[in-house]
Amino acid sequence: MQKKGDSSERVAKGIVNQLAAIIRTSQIHNPQNVAVLKSVDRLMELLTVVFGEESAVNLELVGEYFYLNESRIKVSMDQLINFDYLVHEYKKLGLGSITFGNDVTAEDIQAFLKAYLSAAFTDVPFDELAMAAGGISSISVAIPRVEKDTKEETDIRKTVKATYFNAVSYTKGVFEKIKSGEKANIKRAKRAVQSMVDVLLTEEELLMGMTAIKDYDDYTYHHCVNVSILSIAMGQKIGLSKSQLQELGMVALFHDLGKMEVPQEVLNKPTSFTDDEWKIVKKHPMWGVRAILNMKGFDELSIKAGIVAFEHHIYRDNTGYPDRRFPHDLDIFTRIVSLADQYDGMTSSRVYSRTPMSPEKALSLMMERVESQLDPRLFKFFVNMVGIFPVGTALMLKSREIALVYGANMSIPDRPRVLVISDTDGRKVQGHLVDLAEKDQDGTFKNSIARTLDPNKFKINLAEYLL
Amino acid sequence: MEKTPEISTPEGKCAAEAIASLQRARKNLRIYPKNNPIYMRTVEETYNKTMDFFEFGDTLELRIQRNEFMLGDEEVYNGTGQEENFALFFFRDGIRSITFTSELKVDELLKFLSAIAVDLDREEVEEDLVTLLWEKDFANIKYKVDDSVLVEDENFQQQAEDKARENPTEEGVMQQAQEAPPEDDDFTPITPMPVTDEDLEILARDIEDYGKGYIDKLTDIVFDMLYASGNIDEFKDVVRIIQSSVEHSASNDDLPGAMKIFQRVKEVVQKTKSENVSKALNEVLRSAGSGSLMRIIGSCLDDKDGIKDEDFKEYVGILSTSAIPQMIELLGELQTIQGRKKAIMALTFVGKRDIGAVSKGLQDKRWYVVRNIILVLRETKHKNALQHIVKGLAHEEPRVRREAIKGISDFGGIKYIDRLVDMLYDEDKGVSIAAASALGKLRHRVGMEALIARITDKNLLEEDASLLRKYFEALSFFKYDDVIGFLEDILKKNPFFGRATYNEMKAVAVYCLGLLGDQRSMGLLEELRGSKVKQIADAANTAIKRIQRAKKG
């Protein structure tokens, strides 16, 4: 039994390997190439082994894994490249599975390959392939089956994304409405914040992942939402109640409302501010107070939001702006929002600095300033929350694979969960999730961080993987 | 068109009843106050109806469509064409299902009912139904929400995502990253930082303190903004905020808070050299007397513990004369005596600076306002007040005329003595008495003669003898030498009137001698003590005692 299992697994891996090789080589050369023909023969041999037991071979991609006649094929390191390549191809074509009947011939495979290559570069590759390969009775294709688990995961991701973009879209609306003298809808702000609170309770990683992406137009609106998310997450860590979280989320969302009056050209300027522009930008805390109070009238929430808007650039040592004649201690909500604001601001290129900083570098800089500018106590919570390698940090692993941090590991901080985005040779792969805390049978860690990379320097598009 | 669903299953019927009772409860909770028996009964009934369902299962899950509640596949409610579409009420805010579980407690249901009873369409309500339910954090009531109803810009997400993906990571980038020499790290990566118990304690304290004194803080912030404003428009904007913060303080019964703001505004006004600045800020100070603020103050004044005397005094201290019309209005609206007393005090204080403005209140349609205005004018003791007080003599309400007479008397208004004499003949007894007393206090010959003339008026005793006593009291204010002749006439000479009334007149005259308190009348009084008319003898006795007491004292 054991033997048979082993060998059928080897056969399955071989099928994936050969299929990947056939497609790759024929894309470089052509289907009649000797190397391709050799691979086709090897594939035929392997298929025939399976046909001894079964009447067909169904190779299906579910999530990031291949299944051969419904049993999952384990991936080993040495075959990773071919596996990832085939995953990538399946996804590119919109393929769910390929089924070979036991009457398949080498000629059939070559004909299929031809159909495949012609379909691959069209707008609707799967439809083209299905049509072009329609005449080959021994080989059939199908679209991805919607597996329950992956569907659920997709739904969750969808909800998280909708929550995030809803909030951004709402914030944009508020800025625009107030600017044109209309009334903003506070009911919606509350709903948006409540959704964020709810999502953070169950899907913290996904939502935090959203805050790591910076390549948007009008980043100000995203910034407001990011600061709100980071603040709520902080609030959770220090044990705020649900209604306090809502309040914190609201005041954070409106912390930069005063930027509404800073001209768009200045806000979205790709180069550094001039002295005059800085003068304008530095007024946004005061303008924020005015905008918030005008928007909402006077009540407890608007006053608290006004205070945070006013204070969020004032530091512990009384430096920062605006100047105060009548100084008070900074509110705890201000201190939370300040942390979130600095972090999000530093890691993007459109808030205060024009050169974005990698997340771990931003944290390190905040660490240097913490005594004079920030709340050292809250900063501890902040670091524990975002992790010493925050979501979106680009890494090179000991295996030389490139990876992005996806989720912090509370107990082993330097072993986060990561999305591997390249193979060992630096070839792009569809990100797949790896837990760096995972160990081999012999108890050694399977992979580790070699060093961090600056995603901005290497132009890694985080949205491609985290969105 | 109304459509009643046909419900075939017993659980469907039960669910339909539960829905109906929820809808009824929504209505009743709006109408009746918490302590009303119907309120309590409604909650109880709704609870029972909901609990009834749990005979069929542990959960009651109602799916919600635009017009329908669905239990499984069965429609158990249809709101099409109904006066209130109960399904739509939930549906419109995005609620797509509600699930009650059998562990439901009555107070939990009550929270639910009070949430759905809120009138969400009022403009000042900042919550929708989802928010209200979210804040309650139910354990046994779950609901599913579709947030897409909130989306204003349907393309936003797609556009933003497209933009973010616009520049995909290029092939080759990863190799570059792999090959790149390690950066000469100019920063030290951060290390994990354990949180201590002390950290937690201090943060917990900060959280507890959060929000304390937030209005004070805002005030400071707003004044920071005032000093920092770069141009007059910005300045005026801030001034508007100051204005609103005053009103906010006042509407929270925080008069000291409002006062602090006014005081600071005053300080700025005193320091500034800019005319624009002081003009704008003076407007704020003037607003202290604005109608809205005044109404708020008014409700504090009527409330016994609403406002401390010193706070109110401080408030009055900053009021300018432009506040007088609002203060008069307030005076008319106050419900309690103590409230009106404070308002009169305030109006007196401010009114001294503009008697003309106060006097406008004499035109008020409400007689009690007019009377209080006269009272205020009196209290101002201002030389210009008298000419306005006199106008009250012509008022149709006797209580106003009386107040005016007292006013003239206070001011020693000899100039108007003829008017007072006229008032002696007022149809209202009270007015006449007041006039008499005023004439007495004026101690003017004209007044004395008028009083004597009134006393000796043939008709008086027939009209009302009780007035007589008051007139003689008034007479007692004059000098002994001036009135004794008249009194002796009454006491010694023959009656001009009928005997019975004459004895009464004599007794009151004796009483007047007592009031005059002059030793010289002792002989006459001794004599009268022996009178056979008991009424007169008693009066003489009392008068003698009074004079003796006065001598000793």
Ligand SMILES: [Fe+2]
């Ligand atoms: Fe800011």
Ligand SMILES: [Fe+2]
């Ligand atoms: Fe900011």
